[in-house]
Amino acid sequence: xxxxxxxxxxxxxxxxxxxxxxxxxxxxxxxxxxxxxxxxxxxxxxxxxxxxxxxxxxxxxxxxxxxxxxxxxxxxxxxxxxxxxxxxxxxxxxxxxxxxxxxxxxxxxxxxxxxxxxxxxxxxxxxxxxxxxxxxxxxxxxxxxxxxxxxxxxxxxxx
Numbered sequence: 001x002x003x004x005x006x007x008x009x010x011x012x013x014x015x016x017x018x019x020x021x022x023x024x025x026x027x028x029x030x031x032x033x034x035x036x037x038x039x040x041x042x043x044x045x046x047x048x049x050x051x052x053x054x055x056x057x058x059x060x061x062x063x064x065x066x067x068x069x070x071x072x073x074x075x076x077x078x079x080x081x082x083x084x085x086x087x088x089x090x091x092x093x094x095x096x097x098x099x100x101x102x103x104x105x106x107x108x109x110x111x112x113x114x115x116x117x118x119x120x121x122x123x124x125x126x127x128x129x130x131x132x133x134x135x136x137x138x139x140x141x142x143x144x145x146x147x148x149x150x151x152x153x154x155x156x157x158x159x
Contacts, residue, residue, distance in 0.1 A: 009149070010131065010152060010153065013149070013153040014098065014131070016147060017144065017148060017153055018042070018049065018129065020145040021127050021155070024127050024157070025050065028094075029091070029123065030091040030093040030123045030126065031053060031055065031093065032046055032053050032094045032095075033057075033090075033094070034046060034058065035058050035080050035084065035117075036098045037063075037064050037070075038098070039068065040064030040067075040068025042096065042098060043055065043064065044068040053093070056074045056087070057070045057075055057076070058077075058080045058084060059076075080117075085117070089120065091122070091126070092122050092123060094127045094128075095121050095122055095129075097128075097131065098131045099114070100131040100132045114132060116136070118134050119136050119138045123158065124158055125157060126157070127155070127156070128154075128155070128156040129155055129156075130153070130156075132154070134156055138159050139157070139158060140159055141154070141155070
């Protein structure tokens with residue numbers, strides 16, 4: 001499969017999961033956290049689905065389109081591993097992380113801290129969506145929407 005096809009399938013899986021979990025997220029109080037703002041595509045999508053929720057985005061620096069950039073009070077810049085620690089216990093209804101690189105060695109380092117961060121920010125029954133697997137006993141894997149290939153994107157509920 002070409003890298004372009006792989007990218008399209010990953011983004012399609014991300015969109016399909018985010019579309020499918022709206023009701024699950026709406027059943028839980030708390031903000032939405034977006035780890036990895038990038039150019040703001042997913043933030044914009046989350047804003048459409050959760051217009052009345054606080055959405056806090058994290059990234060090393062702001063590189064998003066101006067129309068897809070959160071207000072300053074909801075934009076956290078710096079190393080996500082470090083800046084995310086201040087949000088442990090926030091009780092998020094949804095935490096989404098699309099910070100994988102596709103480089104196994106770099107992603108292996110991310111996986112030493114990302115699962116713990118996701119567990120720590122979520123409310124009970126909060127939903128975690130990630131481009132990387134989150135192997136933690138506090139997270140229950142959920143069934144992926146039809147058409148999303150196992151291992152392409154990951155979906156969990158906080159126990």
